[in-house]
Amino acid sequence: MEPQNLQNPSGVNDQEAAKNGSFLCRQSSTRWTPTTDQIRILKDLYYNNGLRSPSAEQIQRISARLRQYGKIEGKNVFYWFQNHKARERQKKRFTCDNIPAMQMQYRNGFCKNDEIYNKFHNVNSGGFPSSSVPSAPGLINVGSLGSFGNGSFAVEKSFRDCSINPNQNTCGSMGQNFSWIEVDHCAAAYPFLDKKSCYINADLQTL
Amino acid sequence: MEPQNLQNPSGVNDQEAAKNGSFLCRQSSTRWTPTTDQIRILKDLYYNNGLRSPSAEQIQRISARLRQYGKIEGKNVFYWFQNHKARERQKKRFTCDNIPAMQMQYRNGFCKNDEIYNKFHNVNSGGFPSSSVPSAPGLINVGSLGSFGNGSFAVEKSFRDCSINPNQNTCGSMGQNFSWIEVDHCAAAYPFLDKKSCYINADLQTL
DNA sequence: ACGATATGAATGAATG
DNA sequence: CATTCATTCATATCGT
Numbered sequence: 001m002e003p004q005n006l007q008n009p010s011g012v013n014d015q016e017a018a019k020n021g022s023f024l025c026r027q028s029s030t031r032w033t034p035t036t037d038q039i040r041i042l043k044d045l046y047y048n049n050g051l052r053s054p055s056a057e058q059i060q061r062i063s064a065r066l067r068q069y070g071k072i073e074g075k076n077v078f079y080w081f082q083n084h085k086a087r088e089r090q091k092k093r094f095t096c097d098n099i100p101a102m103q104m105q106y107r108n109g110f111c112k113n114d115e116i117y118n119k120f121h122n123v124n125s126g127g128f129p130s131s132s133v134p135s136a137p138g139l140i141n142v143g144s145l146g147s148f149g150n151g152s153f154a155v156e157k158s159f160r161d162c163s164i165n166p167n168q169n170t171c172g173s174m175g176q177n178f179s180w181i182e183v184d185h186c187a188a189a190y191p192f193l194d195k196k197s198c199y200i201n202a203d204l205q206t207l
Numbered sequence: 208m209e210p211q212n213l214q215n216p217s218g219v220n221d222q223e224a225a226k227n228g229s230f231l232c233r234q235s236s237t238r239w240t241p242t243t244d245q246i247r248i249l250k251d252l253y254y255n256n257g258l259r260s261p262s263a264e265q266i267q268r269i270s271a272r273l274r275q276y277g278k279i280e281g282k283n284v285f286y287w288f289q290n291h292k293a294r295e296r297q298k299k300r301f302t303c304d305n306i307p308a309m310q311m312q313y314r315n316g317f318c319k320n321d322e323i324y325n326k327f328h329n330v331n332s333g334g335f336p337s338s339s340v341p342s343a344p345g346l347i348n349v350g351s352l353g354s355f356g357n358g359s360f361a362v363e364k365s366f367r368d369c370s371i372n373p374n375q376n377t378c379g380s381m382g383q384n385f386s387w388i389e390v391d392h393c394a395a396a397y398p399f400l401d402k403k404s405c406y407i408n409a410d411l412q413t414l
Numbered sequence: 415a416c417g418a419t420a421t422g423a424a425t426g427a428a429t430g
Numbered sequence: 431c432a433t434t435c436a437t438t439c440a441t442a443t444c445g446t
Contacts, residue, residue: 031426031437079427086431087425093263093432094270094281190252192268193261238422238441260434286423293435294421 032076037069042080052085054078239283244276249287259292261285 034042045051045062054062054077063077241249252258252269261269261284270284 033426076426080425082431083425083427086433090263090432091282094266094285190248190256190269190272192272193252193256193258193265240422240442263432283422287421289434290421290423293437296435 035070038066046084054081242277245273261288
């Protein structure tokens with residue numbers, strides 16, 4: 001559950017209470033505090049409609065629509081989608097890819113931290129914070145993902161992260177890095193930190 | 208092989224006691240409670256190796272490594288570094304806030320009540336983030352507080368410029384207008400969102 | 415048992 | 431798009 005919910009179980013007008021209640025003259029949290037309804041809708045757009053990077057126009061519409069549930073601006077919607085997507089990917093990066101040795105196991109399938117997977121299983125196996133995925137009903141929404149309007153949506157990215165890009169992850173990123181040559185300052189005590197050593201101790205579990 | 212075995216070697220508090228007492232095998236308390244060994248290593252990485260913001264890859268390795276001392280996930284490592292750094296910075300802020308001389312060093316972060324955060328306020332109605340103006344050249348990286356390997360606290364970032372560049376709308380994906388052929392709303396689940404997607408059936412009850 | 419504090423977790427808002 | 435920072439929420443831990 002999101003903090004917001006716990007914060008205000010009644011789930012109505014979260015921010016108003018928070019702000020007005022205490023200090024009036026405090027500029028305090030300029031920060032947008034989404035209401036539960038807003039969150040619900042945003043997640044629905046994200047998960048059930050595959051919306052990832054809404055266009056400016058879409059953002060306008062969304063924020064306009066969400067405004068009936070509480071104060072909100074376009075930038076809030078914009079950031080929400082950006083953050084949500086970024087964190088979903090980050091979650092994967094911490095678990096699935098990046099380590100060549102690990103990537104192998106996911107070559108032919110999607111990793112179980114995939115959004116789609118999570119959506120229906122609501123699991124978070126050793127990964128990053130699973131933003132509480134809205135309990136999705138049993139139905140698969142894949143159909144709708146593909147048929148979404150302008151087709152510019154980034155639904156296709158769902159599985160991308162689990163695929164491997166060897167040259168990118170292995171040493172591409174460190175091409176001009178000195179790690180290969182010099183001894184990294186962290187490497188001595190913590191060889192597992194060093195990229196190079198990953199080829200040696202490839203197995204994370206048995207390190 | 209069994210990573211978990213050493214969970215609580217020294218019988219130190221940790222989470223066992225808490226759990227066992229009430230429910231048997233309660234799936235631990237949701238919240239990661241680092242073992243002393245894990246803490247020790249994390250701190251060593253932090254203080255003795257100057258690691259502050261481990262990359263995704265490093266996080267994977269670290270967590271894999273620490274797993275032999277107890278249950279741990281990538282996100283735990285991630286958050287640990289985030290929090291540790293943030294709180295160190297925060298503490299420093301409080302400590303030095305009064306000392307004028309010191310303030311020179313940490314220019315950003317003090318007096319954050321300023322309006323530098325309100326750069327969006329005079330943007331157009333929709334309120335999209337206009338990409339900020341790049342930084343004023345900043346400043347010095349005053350003597351690092353520590354002699355840590357990687358150069359320490361890169362002293363915050365450069366000034367966040369408060370100036371705004373209204374006509375600029377280069378926020379990443381928003382840079383270009385996706386002026387799709389304007390069809391028009393056909394009231395789908397989110398008519399306000401899309402102009403033409405009619406074939407989406409959303410399971411959102413409330414809209 | 416309670417209140418304070420330390421710290422894990424989450425997320426809005428940026429930045430480059 | 432990856433990363434970082436600030437702030438806030440939630441809970442574990444500890445002293446009284």
